[in-house]
Amino acid sequence: MVKSTFESSTSSSDDAGAIFEEKPAHEAPLAKRAWDSFRRNPNFHITQKGQVGANGQVFDVESAAQNTAESPLARKLKGRHLQMIAIGGSIGTGLFVGSGKALQQGGPASLLIAFSLIGGMLFCTVQALGEMAVLLPVAGSFSAYSTRFLDPAWGFAMGWNYAVQWLIVLPLEIVAAAITIEYWDSPISPAVWVTIFLLGIISINLVGVRGYGEAEFVFSIIKVIAVIGFIILGIILNVGGGSNTEYLGGRYWDTPGAFANGFKGLCSVFVIAAFAFAGTELVGLAAAETSNPRKSLPTAVKQVFWRICLFYIVSLTLVGLLVPYTDPRLIGQSSSDAKASPFVIAIKNAGIIGLDSVMNVVIMISVLSVGNSAVYGSSRTLAALAEQGQAPKFLAYIDRKGRPLKAIGVAAAFGFLAYVAASNKETDVFTWLQALSGLSSIFTWGSICLAHIRFRRAWAVQGHSLNELAFRSQAGVLGSWMGFIFNVLVLIAQFWTGFAPIKPPYGPPRSGTLARLRSFFQAYLAAPVVLACYVGYKFIYRTPIMRCKDMDLKTGLRDLNLAELLADEELEKASWPKWKKAYKFLC
Numbered sequence: 001m002v003k004s005t006f007e008s009s010t011s012s013s014d015d016a017g018a019i020f021e022e023k024p025a026h027e028a029p030l031a032k033r034a035w036d037s038f039r040r041n042p043n044f045h046i047t048q049k050g051q052v053g054a055n056g057q058v059f060d061v062e063s064a065a066q067n068t069a070e071s072p073l074a075r076k077l078k079g080r081h082l083q084m085i086a087i088g089g090s091i092g093t094g095l096f097v098g099s100g101k102a103l104q105q106g107g108p109a110s111l112l113i114a115f116s117l118i119g120g121m122l123f124c125t126v127q128a129l130g131e132m133a134v135l136l137p138v139a140g141s142f143s144a145y146s147t148r149f150l151d152p153a154w155g156f157a158m159g160w161n162y163a164v165q166w167l168i169v170l171p172l173e174i175v176a177a178a179i180t181i182e183y184w185d186s187p188i189s190p191a192v193w194v195t196i197f198l199l200g201i202i203s204i205n206l207v208g209v210r211g212y213g214e215a216e217f218v219f220s221i222i223k224v225i226a227v228i229g230f231i232i233l234g235i236i237l238n239v240g241g242g243s244n245t246e247y248l249g250g251r252y253w254d255t256p257g258a259f260a261n262g263f264k265g266l267c268s269v270f271v272i273a274a275f276a277f278a279g280t281e282l283v284g285l286a287a288a289e290t291s292n293p294r295k296s297l298p299t300a301v302k303q304v305f306w307r308i309c310l311f312y313i314v315s316l317t318l319v320g321l322l323v324p325y326t327d328p329r330l331i332g333q334s335s336s337d338a339k340a341s342p343f344v345i346a347i348k349n350a351g352i353i354g355l356d357s358v359m360n361v362v363i364m365i366s367v368l369s370v371g372n373s374a375v376y377g378s379s380r381t382l383a384a385l386a387e388q389g390q391a392p393k394f395l396a397y398i399d400r401k402g403r404p405l406k407a408i409g410v411a412a413a414f415g416f417l418a419y420v421a422a423s424n425k426e427t428d429v430f431t432w433l434q435a436l437s438g439l440s441s442i443f444t445w446g447s448i449c450l451a452h453i454r455f456r457r458a459w460a461v462q463g464h465s466l467n468e469l470a471f472r473s474q475a476g477v478l479g480s481w482m483g484f485i486f487n488v489l490v491l492i493a494q495f496w497t498g499f500a501p502i503k504p505p506y507g508p509p510r511s512g513t514l515a516r517l518r519s520f521f522q523a524y525l526a527a528p529v530v531l532a533c534y535v536g537y538k539f540i541y542r543t544p545i546m547r548c549k550d551m552d553l554k555t556g557l558r559d560l561n562l563a564e565l566l567a568d569e570e571l572e573k574a575s576w577p578k579w580k581k582a583y584k585f586l587c
Helices: 011-020 030-038 063-069 078-087 096-136 142-149 152-184 192-205 208-238 262-276 282-289 291-323 344-348 357-387 405-422 427-438 440-461 478-498 513-524 524-539 562-573 578-586
Strands: none
Touching: 030 096, 078 208, 078 282, 078 291, 078 478, 078 524, 096 262, 096 282, 096 344, 096 440, 096 478, 142 357, 142 440, 152 192, 152 282, 152 357, 152 405, 152 427, 152 524, 192 208, 192 405, 192 513, 208 291, 208 344, 208 357, 262 357, 262 440, 262 478, 291 344, 344 357, 344 427, 344 440, 357 405, 405 427, 405 524, 427 513, 427 524, 440 524
16 A cells, blocks of 8 residues: 655644634735635645555556545536536637638538537537546546546546647637637737737636636627527528528538538548537536536536537538538638638628627637636646646645636746737747647547546446446447547548648649648647657556556545435436426436
């Protein structure tokens, strides 16, 4: 047994008491209370790495599990916060702008097929994540599950992969928000807007997890209302209800056609769809800061199904009916150019004055929402990695309000890369930054599915039954296998489209060895980086692939009298009418 070293509870309590010795907290001046809130949480500790094996130090799985389970992150997120994070948390430029590129490269049929299949895969993934997060709501969530159920080296690679993804997304989204302002031909320098947006996002995250939850609640409501409004408007415009439109029906599916660029076009849309759904897994990361994950998390993960169906599939069906894939406006200057949004183009085609500007405001809010999530996701992942001994220890600093303060500072520092927007090297810098994070979500989702498969196997090997699970994935292990295999197929599709990209509709084709290599690494740079992290950590620490009988299924287990809870729930369900039973099954 590895002996862990802790600060004694006496010294911790003495330190805590010393701070409030002169005056009780409730009587202290507001300025002093605000200052004291930034001090280290006195209950926090870092367990030192242990000695495992006969020759030197290796990664201590037991200590890592203990630290992520006992993280002093504040549990202040409510059910409504989780539900809105699940429904609208990751709706951003991927849907509003990226769908234009997907429509142009694959056509309306490929758009629907790819988004539907990726959406189905994500439903299975989030269900698997929900099952593990309800039972083990630990800091770091999926990277911690990879460490515990797969291999600590793979957990290290996945944790840094996910942290770097969000660290890079923050400046990208801030620049995207500044670009949306250019829709109105603003004379103000982009650097001014970058400053305003960056300070706003940092301020929200410094308020604490409750501030993040409330901000996402408001942002998500705005996005949800906008998408529902577009769906209603899109139906009216398609049947000729607009002042400047005639009946369209399925005209654009016939001419110019349902598919563009054949099978390669479909494969390219898979990658764009995966980017559009990035952030869906944040629900699992937030479980460690939820007051009652047993009650709120299952409802939140079920909401993902409705988000996929309503906000993606229905709205993109209408986009394919209202905008032909040959429309030259779909070729934007960047992945964040609101002028290339098929939603904005559809409204402009209808001749509705002013509504395109309203849609552009929604796109800007969506971009800022994703930037807000970027600080939250990267800071929590960095803090969890530090608690597991897989990142510098200073990142594990958590203050008395449950904020991973130094990790938030690192995330904010990356945000200053957004000032590149004011230089002439903006395109090159952000193309390669985006290449680093391009495949991050695919690796994360595949790891979640594989961790769930291994978790279920270990659960059975160690003598547990499925009836002991507080929440059971509706897709089951079969769904996790489907999700894992589909993620592998998307990686293969990205390899192909990266090495042999689709010919651009305008301008010269990409030819020559150098151009092909550039295109490939822009699409696939994340893969060798992840593999280098895994192999390097594996070589240094000689980490074992976790065996089912050795997996830790107890540390971090939320204390629940499960048998009594389930009995009470079954008794309550028995009194429900059929419509409510069906609703609760789906939602």
